[in-house]
Amino acid sequence: MTEDAYQYVDLPEAAVVTTRALLTARENITDTVAARAMMCIHGGAGHGKTLAVNTCLSELEPAEDVRRVTFRARPTARAVRYELFTALDLPGEPPRHPSEFDRLLKNALAEHPRTFLVDEAQWLNGEAFEYFRYLWDEPSTQLAIIFVGGEGCHTVLRREPMLSSRIFIWQHFTRLTPDEVQQVIPLFHPVWADADPDDIAFADSHAAHGNFRAWAQLTAHTRTGLARTGRPRADRELLRWAFSRLA
Structure with a gap:
């Protein structure tokens, strides 16, 4: 590491x-x-x-x-x-x-x-x-x-x-609550700093579920996707691609 x-x-x-x-x-x-x-x-x-x-x-x-x-x-x-x-x-x-x-x-x-x-x-x-x-x-x-x-x-x-x-x-x-996710995740990594709150909620409900380790994994894949596609920020299509890499 x-x-x-x-x-x-x-x-x-x-x-x-x-x-x-x-x-x-x-x-x-x-x-x-x-x-x-x-x-x-x-x-x-x-x-x-x-x-x-x-x-x-x-x-x-x-x-x-x-x-x-x-x-x-x-x-x-x-x-x-x-x-x-x-x-x-x-x-x-x-x-x-x-x-x-x-x-x-x-x-x-x-x-x-x-x-x-x-x-x-x-x-x-x-x-x-x-x-x-x-x-x-x-x-x-x-x-x-x-x-x-x-x-x-x-x-x-x-x-x-x-x-x-x-x-x-x-x-x-315990897990982060949905309200905590909205407060914490934009501060956690620049990937989420200007993300749409609805997209953060979408990512949490479909993949991370208030779990910090899951958010770290999702962030790493999202960061990779942004670098490969040149997109300015994560959208639903990119998030679904990141979800596909998680268990």
């Missing part, structure tokens, strides 16, 4: 738009970090969760030490230990014994305040979530933890009362 990547699409000129969800996330994350607490941001794929959280956390850096870990499969507590070891840039080789490993991580996490972004948290099972709680509960650690994941993340957390009772803030990301 290039530096112009947006929602897994190479999309030059795309802007991070301040939606209501992003504004809420900014406030929630700021309060969670200040309280050294844990929060959960969850919602469907492509709703802008990770982008919003990374945008908000980047505003806190470098004053706040933010570490990011991402899980792509269901990790064990052992795998979580290794991910944290790597994220903390700890020297040497990881300890072989769990008790020694735990002591090393606790000592490192007690050095100064840190915030962990745990992305794709829907892959975590109860054991992995419990390990994060175990570290957070340690009096000497100075941790804020932000879990970001799909709906499965919320479901698993709710099944773990020892952990869910410690979640400071829950935030659910």
Whole structure:
């Protein structure tokens, strides 16, 4: 992916738009970090969760030490230990014994305040979530933890009362409403800056459905179509061509 990547699409000129969800996330994350607490941001794929959280956390850096870990499969507590070891840039080789490993991580996490972004948290099972709680509960650690994941993340957390009772803030990301689409999409990319509002509504109802990732894909195809046809802006014919490339 290039530096112009947006929602897994190479999309030059795309802007991070301040939606209501992003504004809420900014406030929630700021309060969670200040309280050294844990929060959960969850919602469907492509709703802008990770982008919003990374945008908000980047505003806190470098004053706040933010570490990011991402899980792509269901990790064990052992795998979580290794991910944290790597994220903390700890020297040497990881300890072989769990008790020694735990002591090393606790000592490192007690050095100064840190915030962990745990992305794709829907892959975590109860054991992995419990390990994060175990570290957070340690009096000497100075941790804020932000879990970001799909709906499965919320479901698993709710099944773990020892952990869910410690979640400071829950935030659910949803699709953009039709009104939000009209406000946000013209600011999102120059392709839509002077588009007819009816065409934006047409694109949303037929292809994007309030999903930011779908809008990014549609924008990339629309941008390609405009470049190839020389048209000044997207019309229904070009939009239908772009729709044909989407699932």
